[in-house]
Amino acid sequence: xxxxxxxxxxxxxxxKDLTRDLLAGLIVGVVALPLAIAFAIASGVSPxxxxxxxxxxxxxxxxxxxxxxxxxxxxxxxxxxxxxxVQQYGIDGLGxxxxxxxxxxxxxxxxxxxxxxxxIPYPLVVGFTSGIAVIIFSSQLxxxxxxxxxxxxxxxIEKWKIYFDAAPGVNWYACSIAALTLMIVMAWPKIxxxxxGSLIAILVCSAVVHVLDLPVETIGxxxxxxxxxxxxxxxxxxxxxSIRKLVQPAFTIALLGGIESLLSAMVxxxxxxxxxxxxxxxxxxxxxxxxxxxxxxIPATGAIARTATNVKNEGRTPVAGMVHALTLLLIILFxxxxxxxxxxxxxxxxxxxxxxxxxxWRNFRAITKxxxxxxxxxxxxxxxxxxxxxxxxxxxxxxxxxxxxxxKLIQSTSVKILSIDNEEKxxxxxxxxxxxxxxxxxxxxxxxxxxxFGAAYKFKDAIRLVGKPPRFLIIRMRxxxxxxxxxxxxxxxxxxxxxxxxxxxxxxxxxxEQVWNELKRSRLLFAIGxxxxxxxxxxxxxxxxxxxxxx
Numbered sequence: 354x355x356x357x358x359x360x361x362x363x364x365x366x367x368x369k370d371l372t373r374d375l376l377a378g379l380i381v382g383v384v385a386l387p388l389a390i391a392f393a394i395a396s397g398v399s400p401x402x403x404x405x406x407x408x409x410x411x412x413x414x415x416x417x418x419x420x421x422x423x424x425x426x427x428x429x430x431x432x433x434x435x436x437x438x439v440q441q442y443g444i445d446g447l448g449x450x451x452x453x454x455x456x457x458x459x460x461x462x463x464x465x466x467x468x469x470x471x472x473i474p475y476p477l478v479v480g481f482t483s484g485i486a487v488i489i490f491s492s493q494l495x496x497x498x499x500x501x502x503x504x505x506x507x508x509x510i511e512k513w514k515i516y517f518d519a520a521p522g523v524n525w526y527a528c529s530i531a532a533l534t535l536m537i538v539m540a541w542p543k544i545x546x547x548x549x550g551s552l553i554a555i556l557v558c559s560a561v562v563h564v565l566d567l568p569v570e571t572i573g574x575x576x577x578x579x580x581x582x583x584x585x586x587x588x589x590x591x592x593x594x595s596i597r598k599l600v601q602p603a604f605t606i607a608l609l610g611g612i613e614s615l616l617s618a619m620v621x622x623x624x625x626x627x628x629x630x631x632x633x634x635x636x637x638x639x640x641x642x643x644x645x646x647x648x649x650x651i652p653a654t655g656a657i658a659r660t661a662t663n664v665k666n667e668g669r670t671p672v673a674g675m676v677h678a679l680t681l682l683l684i685i686l687f688x689x690x691x692x693x694x695x696x697x698x699x700x701x702x703x704x705x706x707x708x709x710x711x712x713x714w715r716n717f718r719a720i721t722k723x724x725x726x727x728x729x730x731x732x733x734x735x736x737x738x739x740x741x742x743x744x745x746x747x748x749x750x751x752x753x754x755x756x757x758x759x760x761k762l763i764q765s766t767s768v769k770i771l772s773i774d775n776e777e778k779x780x781x782x783x784x785x786x787x788x789x790x791x792x793x794x795x796x797x798x799x800x801x802x803x804x805x806f807g808a809a810y811k812f813k814d815a816i817r818l819v820g821k822p823p824r825f826l827i828i829r830m831r832x833x834x835x836x837x838x839x840x841x842x843x844x845x846x847x848x849x850x851x852x853x854x855x856x857x858x859x860x861x862x863x864x865x866e867q868v869w870n871e872l873k874r875s876r877l878l879f880a881i882g883x884x885x886x887x888x889x890x891x892x893x894x895x896x897x898x899x900x901x902x903x904x
Contacts, residue, residue, distance in 0.1 A: 378676025499524025
């Protein structure tokens with residue numbers, strides 16, 4: 354059910370709640386300002402587009418979202434995606450892709466895919482997140498060192514080649530401002546957490562550049578004046594050709610937005626003890642991106658750092674997120690022109706810190722010490738994100754994770770031929786594990802693990818080892834949690850083969866409901882005979898004796 358979290362809080366909302374939400378919203382709004390500008394510029398668009406996104410999308414995500422404390426807006430994860438779309442399809446293409454992504458997110462939410470997205474493998478998430486961090490860092494070296502480079506290529510290797518060529522032209526004033534920015538951002542939390550270090554860095558460095566008239570590029574020198582109002586909504590021009598071209602970029606935005614928003618909501622749940630509604634959250638993200646596109650914004654999602662800041666400052670209802678958006682709106686209306694004084698080196702320094710925090714290097718290192726399959730997924734998604742494309746990284750990484758998981762499942766499935774295993778059955782015909790006497794002419798197999806398409810060959814190979822089928826073949830199924838069509842077909846083939854030679858197949862200990870339902874649905878129960886499918890091993894042995902005596 355689509356039910357925004359605000360409906361759960363508004364009925365018992367008090368003046369104390371309002372006071373806390375107002376304070377938290379104001380603080381988060383101030384924190385969001387430099388990040389919204391920095392993310393927009395790094396994405397290859399003008400700075401006001403980041404603020405438009407934080408205002409429009411941020412308000413809608415809080416108003417309609419399934420999390421009480423989620424803060425939405427532009428995030429660092431989208432930088433490489435947006436930059437690539439702008440370079441290839443232009444600003445208009447970005448608007449269409451964002452609009453399409455919004456529609457996809459809404460469909461995901463209404464189709465109840467929120468729970469599915471939460472099961473994206475952790476090594477894959479860490480891999481592409483760390484890859485994004487590396488790309489963000491590499492994209493900021495131009496402004497960090499003040500290199501005289503007009504246009505940076507999107508390709509990672511080409512970008513670094515240009516940096517090495519431009520190294521002699523480093524602007525030491527820009528380097529100094531960037532270093533001052535990093536010092537302030539890293540040291541300020543030791544003084545207070547109430548005011549963000551990024552804001553202090555912007556105020557101090559802007560003042561230093563202005564007073565000393567340093568030859569450092571600023572937002573105003575690179576971009577026209579920032580508008581002091583929101584733009585009028587304009588629906589992006591869409592035609593069938595552009596929709597076809599932008600399906601893949603739009604899907605990347607939708608998938609990344611869905612993953613990041615739900616990760617952020619889960620982090621918030623851990624901090625507050627609350628539970629978000631994942632499908633409602635996806636619908637809200639979709640609506641927010643549609644409106645962001647119509648107001649000239651960029652893709653938006655849940656922002657983990659800003660959401661955590663909201664929680665730490667005692668924001669507990671969606672009102673805090675709405676206040677954060679309104680705070681940014683007031684800044685646009687009354688103080689937008691001051692943003693032109695902000696040095697580009699300062700924004701680069703802030704984004705370097707964002708990249709460091711996104712890198713998750715501790716988690717990256719921990720996964721490298723784990724299993725080889727997790728390491729393979731981690732490195733594949735990381736390398737492909739940096740060297741190729743985020744879309745390819747997610748697709749290949751997810752496929753690799755699925756195949757490696759299937760391989761583990763296959764390895765976990767075993768088929769034991771109990772009646773010819775000396776450790777299982779002694780010379781008196783007694784099965785040692787269960788202390789059952791096995792009648793003459795009875796062979797017993799036991800399958801352990803899921804009997805699905807990846808493991809069915811093990812079952813067939815084990816049956817072939819018997820050679821001539823015995824008079825009675827019992828397959829113990831107590832340790833088969835799930836079975837698929839291939840597993841069903843494997844049993845059908847065995848039944849068909851031994852039936853030709855006058856033998857009987859008996860399925861023993863079909864105790865799992867999914868297995869029983871599949872046997873019934875496939876008509877295998879009818880083919881074998883319901884009396885030959887027993888709930889216990891003892892019942893299977895009795896069935897063999899009864900059939901033997903009846904013959």
